[in-house]
Amino acid sequence: MAKKRVMIVGGGLAGLAAAMKLAELGIDVDMMSLTPVKRSHSVCAQGGINACNDQTRQLGDSEWKHLDDTVYGGDFLQHQPPVKEMTDWAPKIIDLMDRLGVTFNRTTEGFIDRRRFGGTLYKRTAFAGATTGQQLLYSLDEQVRRWESEGKVKKYEFWDFLGPVLDENGNCRGCIGQDLVSMEIRAFPADAVVLGTGGCGLIYGRSTMSMVCTGSAASRAFQAGAKYGNGECIQVHPTAIPGADKLRLMSESARGEGGRVWVPRAPQDTRDPKSIPEAERYYFLEERYPEYGNLVPRDIATREIFDICVNEGLSVEQGRQCVYLDLTHIDAQELTRKLGGILAIYEKFQGVDPRFTPMKIFPAVHYSMGGLWADYERTAEGGLQLASPVNQSTNIPNLYAIGECDYQYHGANRLGANSLLSCIFSGLIVAPGIETLFESQKGAAADLDASLFSREVKRHQAEHDALLKRPAGHENPYLIHQELGEVMTKSATVVRRNDQLDAAYATVMELHERAKNCSLSDTGNWTNQNVVFTKALLDMFPLAKAIVKGALQRDECRGAHYKPAFQMPSLKCEDHAGRRREAEQWCDRFDENNKKWLKSTIATWNGNEPDITYEDVDTSLITPRPRLYGLVGAEVIEEVWNERQAKRQAASGDQGNGAKTPVVAGAAS
């Protein structure tokens, strides 16, 4: 019998973590990536990686609080057991990465330094300058290279994942890949296929994502029958640098280190920002959210910046929307030490030194919380069964999803510095599960009848050839991509309205039809980027449809999904009794809304459109509670809410230990 192998698609943090751990377990790994793995999109993560630590612990922090912050930040749309396991592992993951040589910033005494990030009150975030993602990725890349030199890992770089190979029982037995240089299409038999292919930001045209983040691999799995969860939950990062080719991230750490967001009180004040006196500056985040100030969670910061520019007309520039992100009050040397990397990016691309001139920033599409549906096996304590082959598995047997391309960890909104954690965690945890899976599997994929694979190769080859033979003079894929990006950005980002989403869905459907009619400007069969892009474009549509349809149907506000028409209102009464009454109603409405909408959107592909169903969320560990950032009357609502919770808890005779009243019982699996 041939030896069993795993194919990992995508060599970012998640894929590399999985490869390294699998190799350690003695399992042979193939790794396919669109780009040399060292150039994966994880390098773009700047700010840091969250974990409860010795210092925060003594200030009252715990893994449980990290879990709480994460699910609260995510508006409770994620199953809690995987998150609990992740936050429990977080300190150990920092230790591991430290051992692997990540150049974390240090305190004077030599401990790993921490900074505060959005959505928490604790300094939980370990960081390596302003290139934490790069540093984490490199240390994993190095470990995988070590295994590569020992022959345990074989890399296929500049290869495109064209789709999984499913046998007659619907089990995944490998995948089809295409060499981006020679254009060769071949099959890779594998006993487990792990997708760690990242987000799908390119569906939005310009975003903070890298050029490989088309979502095509996830889409190909989706079209092959994998479920896609919470597609509509797309994080828009509050602070990005506008650019002609992409929107470049300005890390949240700029605010974590004391950066202040403001606009001149006078619209489009043409004075040099540094000459505008304090009194004439509007520090709107600090004024509206006194507790969190500039470090409110991302969705809120984004909405406020959007609001200031679009609704209040206070954009700094006339023709372009942006606000100031100001670091100039901080010592330049300290800025260089802590934020050198990201400040250099701003300076390189804008030609202005942010140490001395306030930066101009605006929100940009940044992260897909949603992704391929993935399962888990829960323990009685509410964590994960560690070696379970169910963890991270999609609904297609033997096909796994990890990292940004799964939907597991971030609910409706991701906390800053949690993505690196979830990527590494999901990569590490998938490995022992696959080891268990292999023990139960009979036979190896490589020993299967070759016709299963050759049939799939033939199918993909035929599709490829047909694309090349398209008559000239039809649609231009690049222009269609531009149109898709425009419609998606307009309708499915910061503020969502059903009329716009409706129209957008129709436009996306139409664009999809037009895209099927694209002609290629390059019909050759050597390093043809034109055909590769066109294929990726075609595969953007199923996900785009899942995003828009999911957003259209979800009539509520949850995390990054913000629909003003369905917003929970502020309290209007002035007197306390009136407020109490309103707060009672408010809480009733909140409970009702949760009953209806505290559910994951699950899309399945029917060949032309996504079908949407809903799945209950395991909130058995922390009871969903309202997010009250900036709401008028928040304190009264909180008072009522807490009274109700106390009553419920008393009624259910809960023993404490954190496990609160379940609102939706039972795990998804």
Added chain:
Amino acid sequence: MADTSHNGHKAPDSFEVRILRQGGPGQNSYWERHRVKHEQDMNVISVLQRIAANAQTVDGKSVAPVAWDCNCLEEVCGACTMVVNGRTRQACTALVDRLLEDNSKEIELQPMTKFPVLRDLMVDRSRMFRSLQKVKAWVPVDGYYDMGPGPKQSREQQEVAYPLSECMSCGCCLEACPQYTKVELTQRDDESDADFQKRKNAAYDSSFIGAAAISQAVLFNSHPTGKNTAGERLDALMDEGGIQVCGNAQNCVAVCPKEIPLTTSIAKAGRATTIHAIKKWFDR
């Protein structure tokens, strides 16, 4: 700090781009001219994106779009290195207005000259990753189980290590290095992929390893755990094509987009190999 892209002298409506193209390995290269409409905040990537969307030469001839490599567009992935106006750099940080300040007539794009061209501006830099294998650029940990924190390190140590660790294998240092020369092999008809790979690796291993990998060896030799295998890395640096090939032109440090102190690393490796060689000689 003048922001010339927004004010200052007026930008032209359009400009020409001269690109050195090549259909594939072993084929002849040729220059091709394109005219691109000027937009605000353009970089070479956006120029290539416009050309991809509408691949027409200045004479109105439709051609296949130019192939190039890119990913993050933030100068942290290292993918989009090419030779812009005669100088190696990342295309994403090559701002059009700056380039036109130097030469208002045209922008010239060429593939890197030290690596085999795959097509147009796309080259095969796998030799760089092979070099990282050769110097064992990793921390030799026992495994990935929870073993507590890593060794404590001072802020000073971190501040020395961090810049070296920012190397994104972009290849600028090698492109500009007069001692680093191109190694390009062609697969023989009767040769299997595995055999060809073996032959390539042998050729790479015996050619100059270059500043990037030397600096990585220094990085890991300074790590508290990495030190444990310092001798192996030094042996690799003293192999054929090792540090001794360096000619001290110091272009590497001058062109490094991350401003990594490569020549300091080279000198450190020089010292370490000197001591290592003497020790080995007397310990025999």
Added chain:
Amino acid sequence: METNPSFLARHEFLIRRLHSLSGLIPVGAYMCIHLLTNASTLDSSATFQRAVYQIHSLGHLLPVVEWVFIFIPILFHAIIGVVIIRGGLPNYGSYKYVNNLRYTLQRATGMIAFVFIMWHVFHMHGWFHFKDWREGIAEPLGGAQFAPYNAASSLGAAMMMWGVLYPILYAIGVLSCVFHLANGIWTMGITWGVWVSPVAQKRADRICAAFGIVLAVVGLSGIGGAVRIGDHGQRYEEAKAVEEKMWDAKIASGEIDPEEGLHKRSDTNDGHASAE
């Protein structure tokens, strides 16, 4: 397709380090002494002649010393140098940095120095000392002009064989050698890891530059001294006279066997080539 790496490849590190070392010791060190000795012509012909006698007091050992400590190291340094140059692709045209210019100049001056030294050794010493070669080939071709026991006068005459041509060639050659040594010491310090940080390298840079300038002055002084004697009939005659006196004294004291020492003297009436 196993191919065994060549000897050069297998020992590349050792060979390159020896190449680097040989540039300083003995070749560079010898050059310093040589240039200093030659500069003594500026003091007086006697000083120079004394220095030459000093060297030649090694007697029969001299050729051994010359070959082991001078010629072989120079040949080794030069041949490996050529191999190194062939392995590089200077690119100053594209990357106009000072250190890149120095890299290019190091190679250019190395090549110039090699050619110059070969010619210089022929010009002064004729390469080989056996009589048939010297008289039959070297001397008729304008080589073997230096007579150690008529040191200053024969040097002066040799220098002025073709008017200003030889002094110019010598100046180019000497300056090339000096640059090659001074810059070579700087790169050697990096290669061996003596100066590591950019600050240290900058400091070393200044020291090497100062050393180079001093050595260049010394070297040009030597040429100037030779020209001064060779270009001026009276000084030439005076030098000859001093050399005669010193020769006679050596003979008288028995330090030199006149028979053996004869071939190190100028032929009587040898042409005082330059115009007066």
